[in-house]
Amino acid sequence: xxxYLLLKHYRSDHAVADGDLPPMDEWTPEExxxxxxxxxxxxxxxxxxxxxxxxxxxxxxxxxxxxDGEGRPPVTDxxxxxxxxxxxxxxxVDVDSVERAHEAAARLSSAPGPGGEPIRxxxxxxxxxxxxxxxxx
Amino acid sequence: xxxxxDDLGELLRxxxxxxxxxxxxxxxxxxxAEDAVQEALIEALRHWPDTRPDNPRxxxxxxxxxxxxxxxxxAYARERxxxxxxxxxxxxxxxxxxxxxxxxxxxxxPALTPASAIAxxxxxxxxxxxxxxxxxxxxxxxxxxxxxSRAKRTVSGQRFDRPGxxxxxxxxxxxxxxxxxxGSVDLAExxxxxTRQLAAATDDPEVDGLLALMLLHHARRRARRTPAGELVxxxxxxxxxxxxxxxxxxxEVLQAALARxxxxxxxxxxxxxxxxxxxxxxxxxxxxxxxxWYDELLRLAPSPVVALNRAVAVGEVDGPLAGLRxxxxxxxxxxxxxxxxxxxxxxxxxxxxxxxxxAAAAARATNAAERDHLTRQASRLNAGRRAQS
Numbered sequence: 001x002x003x004y005l006l007l008k009h010y011r012s013d014h015a016v017a018d019g020d021l022p023p024m025d026e027w028t029p030e031e032x033x034x035x036x037x038x039x040x041x042x043x044x045x046x047x048x049x050x051x052x053x054x055x056x057x058x059x060x061x062x063x064x065x066x067x068d069g070e071g072r073p074p075v076t077d078x079x080x081x082x083x084x085x086x087x088x089x090x091x092x093v094d095v096d097s098v099e100r101a102h103e104a105a106a107r108l109s110s111a112p113g114p115g116g117e118p119i120r121x122x123x124x125x126x127x128x129x130x131x132x133x134x135x136x137x
Numbered sequence: 138x139x140x141x142x143d144d145l146g147e148l149l150r151x152x153x154x155x156x157x158x159x160x161x162x163x164x165x166x167x168x169x170a171e172d173a174v175q176e177a178l179i180e181a182l183r184h185w186p187d188t189r190p191d192n193p194r195x196x197x198x199x200x201x202x203x204x205x206x207x208x209x210x211x212a213y214a215r216e217r218x219x220x221x222x223x224x225x226x227x228x229x230x231x232x233x234x235x236x237x238x239x240x241x242x243x244x245x246x247p248a249l250t251p252a253s254a255i256a257x258x259x260x261x262x263x264x265x266x267x268x269x270x271x272x273x274x275x276x277x278x279x280x281x282x283x284x285x286s287r288a289k290r291t292v293s294g295q296r297f298d299r300p301g302x303x304x305x306x307x308x309x310x311x312x313x314x315x316x317x318x319x320g321s322v323d324l325a326e327x328x329x330x331x332t333r334q335l336a337a338a339t340d341d342p343e344v345d346g347l348l349a350l351m352l353l354h355h356a357r358r359r360a361r362r363t364p365a366g367e368l369v370x371x372x373x374x375x376x377x378x379x380x381x382x383x384x385x386x387x388x389e390v391l392q393a394a395l396a397r398x399x400x401x402x403x404x405x406x407x408x409x410x411x412x413x414x415x416x417x418x419x420x421x422x423x424x425x426x427x428x429x430w431y432d433e434l435l436r437l438a439p440s441p442v443v444a445l446n447r448a449v450a451v452g453e454v455d456g457p458l459a460g461l462r463x464x465x466x467x468x469x470x471x472x473x474x475x476x477x478x479x480x481x482x483x484x485x486x487x488x489x490x491x492x493x494x495x496a497a498a499a500a501r502a503t504n505a506a507e508r509d510h511l512t513r514q515a516s517r518l519n520a521g522r523r524a525q526s
Contacts, residue, residue: 001252001255003275047280049283050283050284050287051284053276094252094274094280130503134317134325134354134355135315137371137409
């Protein structure tokens with residue numbers, strides 16, 4: 001088993017496959033509800049298959065912070081409205097193979113958008129670094 | 138027996154798979170049998186601290202069988218059908234041997250994915266709680282509960298009269314051992330406990346081979362990491378930290394297995410581990426003999442991973458350039474290939490190439506401890522080169 005992080009982006013270098021997707025606030029309330037219900041359903045499916053680890057959503061508001069020397073307050077920068085790459089949230093799955101992780105990501109990407117059509121957004125799949133095996137020789 | 142709580146817990150944990158095995162062998166549904174055994178354990182916890190029965194196993198079998206019967210009666214009553222399952226009397230301790238293998242082969246059924254087989258084995262045979270297994274694999278308890286109940290459903294449909302292939306069981310036990318120690322539950326210890334049970338119940342020398350392999354690797358566990366958690370490669374381990382009692386036991390188990398002249402891959406791997414354990418220092422390692430065992434292993438169970446490890450042995454026996462030639466035919470994306478190539482290049486004196494390969498290996502490592510170790514190797518070589526220039 002290995003854990004994978006499935007990252008959902010608000011915006012990314014990978015454009016939505018089907019071209020122009022209007023922002024969610026321009027969808028009908030029914031379309032928004034259907035989208036959110038779908039995300040919950042996928043989490044439930046993964047719980048049911050014994051593969052679900054975690055899911056979290058992130059606010060689009062974010063700030064960059066760094067150390068600025070002893071005794072000085074942290075330096076902050078942003079938020080950057082124009083940032084090209086913005087993480088919206090994640091799901092973590094514990095699965096038997098990378099193929100299975102890709103399957104789960106594709107399922108997430110099939111979430112309905114305007115007109116109930118799959119939005120086909122890109123989901124970034126990242127393997128976790130695990131523990132070393134006992135036997136290596 | 139001291140009658141203390143720990144002692145009682147230990148006893149119940151040992152008896153659980155045996156009792157479950159008896160019920161399953163009699164034809165009981167797997168999930169129903171497990172529920173019945175859990176109820177019998179609750180009864181035991183209630184009554185045994187005051188009066189422990191003379192034959193705890195027979196007591197548990199009797200109570201569990203009654204619970205199973207009660208549950209079946211209730212189920213049949215609901216369906217307005219008459220009871221057809223007849224439970225036989227306790228067949229006695231002689232059949233316990235078969236039950237262990239029967240239960241394990243059921244939990245390691247080929248229809249299950251490795252993860253499901255591991256979870257079910259730890260639950261049904263190991264007697265760990267769902268919470269403990271979830272903690273060991275760092276997933277939520279609800280997820281692990283679901284994984285286990287799906288696995289039970291998968292194997293429940295199939296009747297098991299005969300044990301399945303031992304090989305499938307050995308693979309699962311090996312995987313559990315290789316998970317090592319990830320948190321609150323020591324899976325390596327657990328795998329050894331289960332393999333000991335299986336070894337006592339079967340006469341397959343490969344079971345003993347796997348037990349020996351586990352003991353001989355487990356013996357080095359205290360030397361494998363620094364107190365800060367950094368990986369220590371075999372050649373640099375403090376061998377005074379190795380557990381000599383475990384090594385002695387592993388060698389004894391292995392020798393008895395080899396004497397039966399039915400060689401298999403686990404015995405060959407154990408032989409390699411034994412030769413490493415036998416060397417008082419890395420320099421005294423008997424590499425020619427290790428190489429012979431790798432040749433044997435490659436014949437028994439050919440795989441790129443074995444070929445990669447064999448290349449290390451070739452490097453030690455015939456020199457690093459010979460070792461590098463062994464890597465030529467191996468797939469470029471084979472895990473740890475870059476790390477082995479880096480080591481061989483370093484031995485051959487090509488420090489720049491070794492540093493580059495260590496860094497490449499670090500970037501592709503699948504665990505943080507190995508990545509950190511490889512990064513330190515690259516950094517050590519690069520610092521040396523800067524100092525020279």
